[in-house]
Amino acid sequence: MKEIRWAGSSYKDLCSFPVAARHEAGYALYLVQSGLEPADWKPMSSIGAGVREIRLHQGGEHRVLYVAKFEEAVYVLHAFEKKTQRTPKRDLNLAKTRLIEIEEQRTRR
Numbered sequence: 001m002k003e004i005r006w007a008g009s010s011y012k013d014l015c016s017f018p019v020a021a022r023h024e025a026g027y028a029l030y031l032v033q034s035g036l037e038p039a040d041w042k043p044m045s046s047i048g049a050g051v052r053e054i055r056l057h058q059g060g061e062h063r064v065l066y067v068a069k070f071e072e073a074v075y076v077l078h079a080f081e082k083k084t085q086r087t088p089k090r091d092l093n094l095a096k097t098r099l100i101e102i103e104e105q106r107t108r109r
Contacts, residue, residue, distance in 0.1 A: 002033045005073045007098035010064075014079035018059030025064050025079070028054045032066065032074050047092060048099045051077065063087070065095045067102075075102050 014025055028038035032054075044051040050069035056062040061082040068074045077095040 002035075002068070002071075003073045004029060004033060005075050005102075007075055007077050007102060008094070010076045010079050010098075014064065014076070017056070017062050017079070017081070020058035021056045021060070021062045024056050024058050025054065025062070028056075028064070029066070029074065029076070032068050044092075044095070047077070047096045051095065051099060053087075063091075065091075067099060070102075070106065075099075077102075 014022065017025060028041075031038050038054050040055040040057070041052050042055065044053045044065060047065065048067070050067045052066060052068070054064040054066065056064070063078075063080055063082050064076060065078045066074055066076045075098075077098045078091060080091050
């Protein structure tokens with residue numbers, strides 16, 4: 001089972017979700033760690049190769065952006081509440097920046 005690594009404030013942000021959404025996110029990430037797919041997800045190739053979005057519908061709309069293509073871990077890039085139909089550019093850019101930072105850290109090892 002892969003470990004989970006949290007980028008930036010993603011853990012703190014996920015902890016701010018309502019209890020039901022946190023539980024659903026936790027189970028979805030457990031499935032990802034185990035090499036399985038969460039119940040409701042979509043690819044987010046606009047952020048980067050291998051990035052996926054877990055869609056949570058508990059107590060509002062919440063999203064968890066992650067990448068699981070690396071052998072050592074599942075990286076959670078961003079977690080946020082979605083208030084409009086379109087994902088705000090700020091959230092997409094934040095996830096993209098965090099992915100770039102992770103990829104740079106991995107190449108320095």
